[in-house]
Amino acid sequence: MKKLLLFFVLSTVCVFGLIGCDEDELTSSMKDFKIIYNVDQLDPDVQEWIKATQESTGIYKNQFNCGNFILISLGDHQDHLIKNIEVKKDNYGYIFNITLKKSSGDRQLLDRMLISPIVLEADADDDSTRYDVKVIYQ
Numbered sequence: 001m002k003k004l005l006l007f008f009v010l011s012t013v014c015v016f017g018l019i020g021c022d023e024d025e026l027t028s029s030m031k032d033f034k035i036i037y038n039v040d041q042l043d044p045d046v047q048e049w050i051k052a053t054q055e056s057t058g059i060y061k062n063q064f065n066c067g068n069f070i071l072i073s074l075g076d077h078q079d080h081l082i083k084n085i086e087v088k089k090d091n092y093g094y095i096f097n098i099t100l101k102k103s104s105g106d107r108q109l110l111d112r113m114l115i116s117p118i119v120l121e122a123d124a125d126d127d128s129t130r131y132d133v134k135v136i137y138q
Contacts, residue, residue: 035118092128
């Protein structure tokens, strides 16, 4: 009986642990940044900068009248999608830990994930703030 109860409890914990993430979980640690999902709603100057910059792999920042933007371009990862973005702040600036997951044919999974490039609006306008990216493959 104890084994059955233990099995039931462990099964319940596993089921809740395997439930998919939503957009809040995808970006839960990004309190100083806002992900821009639809760049068509941005000012034409920002859109032009994104189009000109997104082909180059790296992290870029630019200040516009409408706000401060960061563009993270991961290059060509056609078979991967962005599963999670975690931001850590240290004495030098921010580190974006980006987890990539190999894509599958599951359309529901695709709806909850991002693709490169990532466009962020930053709260801070400090020119001395440094940004770094760490890519994790799963």
